[in-house]
Amino acid sequence: MFRPDNIPPTVCEYELHIVFQGGQLLSDMRSRSGCLIASEQLQRTGWTELRRQFLGYWGDKPCYALEIDTVDQPDPLQYQKGSLYHILGRVDEQLFALAGRASQLLDWERDHRYCGRCGHPMTLDTRERAMRCEPCRVINYPRIAPCVIVLVTRGEELLLARNANFPQPMYSTLAGFIEAGETAEDTLRREVREEVGVEVANLRYFQSQSWPFPNQLMLGFFADYAGGEIVCDATEIADARWFHYSDLPMIPPASSISGQLIQHFIATLN
Numbered sequence: 001m002f003r004p005d006n007i008p009p010t011v012c013e014y015e016l017h018i019v020f021q022g023g024q025l026l027s028d029m030r031s032r033s034g035c036l037i038a039s040e041q042l043q044r045t046g047w048t049e050l051r052r053q054f055l056g057y058w059g060d061k062p063c064y065a066l067e068i069d070t071v072d073q074p075d076p077l078q079y080q081k082g083s084l085y086h087i088l089g090r091v092d093e094q095l096f097a098l099a100g101r102a103s104q105l106l107d108w109e110r111d112h113r114y115c116g117r118c119g120h121p122m123t124l125d126t127r128e129r130a131m132r133c134e135p136c137r138v139i140n141y142p143r144i145a146p147c148v149i150v151l152v153t154r155g156e157e158l159l160l161a162r163n164a165n166f167p168q169p170m171y172s173t174l175a176g177f178i179e180a181g182e183t184a185e186d187t188l189r190r191e192v193r194e195e196v197g198v199e200v201a202n203l204r205y206f207q208s209q210s211w212p213f214p215n216q217l218m219l220g221f222f223a224d225y226a227g228g229e230i231v232c233d234a235t236e237i238a239d240a241r242w243f244h245y246s247d248l249p250m251i252p253p254a255s256s257i258s259g260q261l262i263q264h265f266i267a268t269l270n
């Protein structure tokens with residue numbers, strides 16, 4: 001349904017827009033297409049456009065990310081404003097990915113208006129997805145932050161942890177950002193050691209998920225327990241334990257890769 005593209009069509013009568021205001025996604029509560037707002041409707045609103053990024057095609061229709069001014073006041077009876085979290089698991093996966101792409105590209109453009117090397121205003125390239133500084137020739141591309149997320153298992157048990165920042169009593173898989181110079185496998189072993197103090201072996205790549213909070217790419221792995229006792233990193237982990245698959249605590253939903261890792265592991269046991 002969605003086909004990414006970086007170069008917008010020159011002429012098009014019918015466009016779709018994913019609209020953000022102050023970092024919040026706008027959805028039309030009266031429309032089945034929700035966060036996809038058509039050009040005719042958009043023109044009637046009179047909203048002030050701050051930034052626009054071409055995303056690609058939703059079906060055969062060109063689709064744009066749009067950021068509007070915070071002084072505009074969308075009708076609260078028609079438009080709902082919320083974080084991308086609000087639509088995660090509630091809309092089609094491709095639409096969620098598209099909204100995530102929109103949010104990341106708008107943030108990237110906003111955060112690269114000036115060159116980090118010489119301070120000159122940057123310009124948006126028309127041939128590729130890039131911001132350029134003409135005087136010093138710096139080029140900035142949209143930046144993705146790769147992370148490793150891992151389900152560590154021991155026989156029929158899963159090692160799950162409750163993050164110190166989780167608002168709910170939810171237990172999840174372990175995760176961490178890949179640092180400069182590391183491989184994904186290095187990160188995985190380091191994060192597991194730092195967060196819960198155990199060693200792992202037999203790392204198996206599962207799948208990945210774009211996670212636009214704000215710009216992660218989650219690389220999902222399975223790993224086998226290889227030794228050590230659980231010792232939690234007090235700043236990040238409130239609690240970590242082994243759970244038998246038949247007696248799990250509250251876990252992340254299947255819309256997240258963490259939930260998918262857990263479900264996939266249990267399916268392989270049964």
Ligand SMILES: [Zn+2]
Pocket residue numbers: 115116117118119120133134135136137138
């Ligand atoms: Zn520069």
